[in-house]
Amino acid sequence: MTTLTRNASPAEHKEQPALRRRGRSDLKIALFFIAPAMIGFIVFYLMPTLRGIYLSFTEYNILGDPTWIGTANYEAIAKDPLFWNALAVTSQYVLINIVLQTALALGLALLMHRVAKSTLIRGALLLPYLMANVIAALLWFWLLDYQIGIVNYFIEAIGLPKVAFFGSAEWAIPTQALINTWRHMGYTALLLFAGLQSIPHHVYEVANLDGASPWQTFRKITMPLLRPVLVLVLIVTVIGSFQVFDTVAVTTLGGPVNASRVLQFYIYQKAFTESDFGYGSALAVILFVILALVAFIQMKFLKGNESDLD
Amino acid sequence: MKKKALTSLAAAAAAVLALSACGGGGSADAGKGEINYWLWDANQLPAYKQCADDFHKANPDITVKVTQRGWDDYWGTLTNGFVAGTAPDVFTDHLGKYPEFIKNKQLLALDDAVKKDNIDTSVYNSGLADLWVGQDGKRYGLPKDWDTIALFYNTKLAADAGVTPEQMASLTWNPQDGGTYEKTIAHLTVDKNGKRGDEPGFDKTNVAVYGLGLNGSGSGQGQTEWSYLTGTTGWTHTDKNPWGKHYNYDDPKFQESIDWFAGLVDKGYMPKLETTVGASMADTFAAGKSVINANGSWMIGQYTGYKDIKVGIAPTPTGANGKRASMYNGLADSIYAGTKKKDAAIKWVEYLGSAACQDVVASKAVVFPAIKTSADKAVEAFKAKGVDVTPFSQQVKDGTTFLYPIADNAAKVDGIMKPAMDAVVSGKAKASSLTQANDQVNALFK
Secondary structure, three states, X not given: OHHHHHHOOHHHHHHHHHHHHXXXXXXXXXXXHHHHHHHHHHHHHHHHHHHHHHHXXXXXXXXXXXXXXXOHHHHHHHOOHHHHHHHHHXXXXXXXXXXXXXXXXXXXXXXXXXXXXXXXXXXXXXXXXXXXXHXXXXXXXXXXXXXXXXXXXXXXXXXXXXXXXXXOHHHHHHHHHHHHHHXXXXXXXXXXXXXXXXXXXHHHHHHHHOOOOHHHHHHHHHHHHHHHHHHHHHHHHHHHHHOOOHHHHXXXXXXXXXXXXXXXXXXHHHHHHOOOHHHHHHHHHHHHHHHHHHHHHHHHHHOOOOOOOO | OHHHHHHHHHHHHHHHHHHOOOOOOOOOOOOOEEEEEEEXXXXXXXXXXXXXXXXXXXXXXXXXXXXXOOHHHHHHHHHHXXXXXXXXXXXXXXXXXXXXXXXXXXXXXXXXXXXXXXXOHXXXXXXXXXXXXXXXOOEOOEEEEEEOEEEEEEHHHXXXXXXXXXXXXXXXXXXXXXXXXXXXXXHHOEEOOOOEXXXXXXXXXXXEEEEEOOOOOOOOOOOOOOHHHHHHHOOOOEOOOOOOOOEOOOOHHHHHHHHHHHHHXXXXXXXXXXXXXXXXXXXXXHOOOEEEEEEEHHHHHHHHHOOOOOEEEEOOOEOOOOOOOEEEEEEEEEEEOOOOOHHHHHHHHHHHXXXXXXXXXXXXXXXXXXXXXXXXHHXXXXXXXXXXXXXXXXXXXXXXXXXXXXXXXXXXXXXXXXXXXHHHHOOOOOHHHHHHHHHHHHHOOO
């Protein structure tokens, strides 16, 4: 509506009341259509978020009433070695998961774009993603089991020492990062593939005429033009990655010692296991701030909302 | 994108919001209709279904719906039920959990009913009924069963090593050199070249069969892992039990015992902690990868049920004080304070706590019922199946048991002790590091 008003010249001035009237009726209809999503947003997102922020300043065990304790939860978190451990462990997970997943997904997307044109093969890449996280995690939990897992059976068969994929502190996080890479890369590849398809073909033709090598084409054309999609994918996957929980919850439960006690699992442990919902909420607020910052930095520095196509 | 991030937080917060609605209220027909009953042990489901049927026959206007949920989901679902007002009317309760339920006023005190219906709590094995009396002096559960610890062992692997059932029944232990218990464990351990753990040239990095299986580090209780050993040294988890206010993980006696226990891994007699994540100790026992497994009586069915493996049961070793020790845990049935069928629920709990139901449970030979006469029947039922369970029941008869530690803040204590004990048993820290964990634990009670 603002555009209309701004563009109205003085000559058209007398038309304005009519416009404004139409504006009002549009607003009503707009509100009507927005309402379902708006109500859902308010009830399921906004109110819980505000309540979560409120609870983070309280001591609350869910069965009683919350007691206001100011910033005590946050002060305790700053001194909580398990929080800093969780942050380090989660970052380690995100790093392995995102680097591998993005690299592999980009490779798969290029293959889908250039080589594998069969819908069957493209569909097959998505299969792991169709499996629930928990099922995928449990499946690998058994495959990689130290005592009876088939993977260790083969590792031993070729004469190498067995690996405690979930039981050792060194492997617990990389193993889970790899499982989720396996599950998600097909889906990420699909998103990037869609991005690749939106790059106009004539750009490649011109490059070809100019004698650009495939590597040059990839570096100078594909990557820059794919950037908006890539940034979006990165933001979504980084946020998802920071929230790793289900894999940990059905396999290592934070262990060994604290090696896989990721932030979300620590939040769950504090809130739902130890009934300390105030502390858990404060941790969740901190995670929220971290994620908002990460998303902001990614948008800002990778210029995700601009395209070089314009 | 911020909205996206908001979603993440909101997901967590939404759970809180959804859970914060409250239920409750009474009903005119508190003694009629359907009541819900929950338990977690699938092995006991048939027995309690029969109890429910028998109960319905005797009380045609009450139907009991029995639901079994696995241990991992049980407590979370129950807490959600408390908050939403949809918790089961009656549920199987655990000593490690019920102090928190009392604190949050989720349990119905049974004193009036026990008095009115003349329930005789002396029919239960000694001490069991008192476990369920809170710090406020009120009774919150009627005992249903109990469990103790003993040693399951693979009779064939033991015989191969020349270890007789008599030797297994007369093991001794001390925290300094491990007594004949350690000698036996060492002898039962075999490396890939067939060398036994007590022979020269034993390769501890390449063990085929471990003398002793490992279930986990035991967290703060060590119920099946090490409490049967620490219990013989005179060490107790807390200053008093039930309702202790101070934990004793800093006691040198205790730390010496734990160092001995963790040392078994280093000697190659017990699998590394990192290898126990995943397949359970019992499963690896069934695969012939360990000879002795210390475990609870609730596992009798599973251990004796493995095909092709003959299992013997031996009592836990005798300590330096000349006595054995076993943690003694009892379960009970409690009533949810928000039940709308209070009278029916009370009737059902009293029936569960009666010989009528506990004899049914006994006949299925799955656990030891709380009532003395029913427990004896269970021993007979096990015997009829060819299993001698006296190593479990003898400890109760001899009075060598000690109670599961009942105290407030159980979940928080576990949150501190699990990682601390994991670090010790996995060899990353000495048992002396438990002093610091103990300080953290005791700070919860200040």
